[in-house]
Amino acid sequence: MRLLTHNLLQCHVKGCSTNNYPLRVEATNVVHKEADFNPEFITHMLQKIEWNALRTTASALGVAELPEILPLSMEGQEELLKQIHLVLMETHIMDGKLVCPGCSHEYLVTHGVGNMLLIEDEV
Amino acid sequence: MKLKHLESALQDVEAFASPKVKLEQYPTQPHVAAQMLYTMHNSFGDIEGKAVGDLGCGCAVLSIGAALLGSAYNVGFDIDTDALKIAAANAAEFECDIDFVHCDVVEALGLAANAQPPLHIQMAALSTNDSSSPAASSSNGLPLLVRPKSLDTVIMNPPFGTKNNAGIDMTFLHAGVLLARTAVWSLHKTSTRKHIAKKAAEWGTTMEVVAELRFDIPAMYKFHKEKSVDVAVDLIRLDCTRAPSR
Ligand SMILES: [Zn+2]
Numbered sequence: 451m452r453l454l455t456h457n458l459l460q461c462h463v464k465g466c467s468t469n470n471y472p473l474r475v476e477a478t479n480v481v482h483k484e485a486d487f488n489p490e491f492i493t494h495m496l497q498k499i500e501w502n503a504l505r506t507t508a509s510a511l512g513v514a515e516l517p518e519i520l521p522l523s524m525e526g527q528e529e530l531l532k533q534i535h536l537v538l539m540e541t542h543i544m545d546g547k548l549v550c551p552g553c554s555h556e557y558l559v560t561h562g563v564g565n566m567l568l569i570e571d572e573v
Numbered sequence: 574m575k576l577k578h579l580e581s582a583l584q585d586v587e588a589f590a591s592p593k594v595k596l597e598q599y600p601t602q603p604h605v606a607a608q609m610l611y612t613m614h615n616s617f618g619d620i621e622g623k624a625v626g627d628l629g630c631g632c633a634v635l636s637i638g639a640a641l642l643g644s645a646y647n648v649g650f651d652i653d654t655d656a657l658k659i660a661a662a663n664a665a666e667f668e669c670d671i672d673f674v675h676c677d678v679v680e681a682l683g684l685a686a687n688a689q690p691p692l693h694i695q696m697a698a699l700s701t702n703d704s705s706s707p708a709a710s711s712s713n714g715l716p717l718l719v720r721p722k723s724l725d726t727v728i729m730n731p732p733f734g735t736k737n738n739a740g741i742d743m744t745f746l747h748a749g750v751l752l753a754r755t756a757v758w759s760l761h762k763t764s765t766r767k768h769i770a771k772k773a774a775e776w777g778t779t780m781e782v783v784a785e786l787r788f789d790i791p792a793m794y795k796f797h798k799e800k801s802v803d804v805a806v807d808l809i810r811l812d813c814t815r816a817p818s819r
Contacts, residue, residue: 455648455672458723462681462716470716485670491622491645498624498723498754539646539670563657566676566718 451564453507454538457499461550461557463568469552472503477546477559480511485539489531493524495538508537574642580607582641586634586663589656596653597732601634601760605786606730609758609808610638612783613726617810619756620644623725626752628678628745633660633671635728640669647671648724650678674718679741681718682748719752727753730760733804743772746811750776753813760786763805777816784808 461470505516514537521527548557548564558565580603588600601609614620621643627636630649640647649671651657657673664671731745732738742761746769749757757778761769763785773780788804 451672451674452670454646455674458648458720459674459718460716460720462683462718464716467716471720483670488622488645491624494622495624495646500720561661563661563673563675565654566674566681567652568677568680 451543451559451562452539453504453511453513453541453543454495454499455564456507456543456548457504457538459548459564459566461553461555462566463550463553463555466550466553466555470550472500472507472551473548473557474551475507475511475543475546476549477511477543479543479545480513481542481544482536482540483542485535487532487535489524489528489535492531492535492538496520496524496534499538504534504537508541511541513537513541576607576611579611579638579641580604582667583607583634583638586632586637586667587659588632588634590659591655593653597734597738598631598653598656600632601730602789603634605760605788606634606638608784608786609728609760610635610642612808613639613728613756613758613810614642616783617756619726619758619810623755624648624723626650626724626727626749628727628729628749628752629731630660630673631656631730633663633673635730636660636671637663637667637669639726639728640664640671641667644726648674650674650676650681650719652677676718678748679744682751683717684744684747717751721751722754724752725755727757729758733762743769746772747776750778750811750813750816753811756813757811759809759811760788760806761809763807766807769807769809773811776811778811778813779815781810781812782807783810 508514508516514533543559544562546559583603583606589598592598620639622645624646625639625644627649630651633649636647636649727749731742734741770780786806788806
């Protein structure tokens with residue numbers, strides 16, 4: 451699970467809807483895997499991702515220290531875009547768990563696949 | 574990449590080892606997948622450089638095809654862990670970066686069958702038009718696993734909905750509309766076309782029947798008497814650019 455995917459997911463346990471994002475990553479295995487750099491796509495995705503969630507997650511995992519505030523335009527921001535690319539597209543949570551900050555529900559990540567399935571009484 | 578090259582590549586995607594009747598698992602045939610993806614790519618520009626989600630991805634033939642055509646990001650969702658194992662192996666085989674999420678698509682998008690939306694939440698959904706903030710819950714008040722409108726394109730070959738899970742095709746489609754900013758692509762029985770057009774309009778989208786296909790669903794299940802069942806299927810595109818965010 452790349453951090454881009456992590457950025458899209460929130461806790462969906464019944465009744466947990468206020469402090470349910472971002473899921474805290476308690477990873478036992480995080481790997482870096484090179485991917486093609488596509489600056490247009492990164493710029494495009496910046497409209498969809500939650501910047502603060504990405505920033506705190508990247509920092510907690512020790513992957514990168516991203517700036518608190520993004521420049522108004524990403525034009526000419528090659529270095530920053532590359533850094534965001536590394537965080538979003540090249541950082542894979544392979545094993546560990548994602549923990550809800552609100553209800554403490556734990557979602558397991560195994561071999562890179564997040565198990566977000568809830569058992570019946572959690573739905 | 575030419576259509577025939579895409580089709581022949583997709584023939585090498587491993588299919589379900591033992592399909593599950595309850596989940597209506599049948600592989601998307603390579604020629605259907607290739608035709609669908611090729612049309613999305615060539616005629617609509619819905620793949621290249623896009624964030625693409627695959628609902629009920631199964632063994633990920635559609636996601637792999639999208640990645641081969643240049644999608645920038647792929648994520649597949651499925652309830653079946655056996656299928657996801659094959660999917661992950663397939664993605665690795667094709668050297669495609671595809672993330673997989675194990676979840677119940679219906680429940681994850683707050684579309685559980687029996688949930689009646691509380692009135693105040695319906696009203697709130699009607700009065701909001703802020704598409705930039707993440708919504709904690711769906712229009713019926715159930716929590717969402719995936720933040721709405723977080724992807725560009727959603728593709729799916731949904732279960733058609735047999736007796737036991739009638740209407741699941743529509744629920745998958747609705748889930749797609751919640752996630753896609755630009756378009757949802759799906760395959761549905763031609764016999765349901767009118768119903769889908771009506772629902773699509775209710776969701777604030779516009780349906781286009783892009784192609785009429787014939788599905789040859791092989792008799793992989795014991796209860797099928799004939800060798801295969803030939804079904805008329807529509808390839809549809811829902812334009813989501815004007816759909817509300819929830
Ligand atoms: Zn929670």
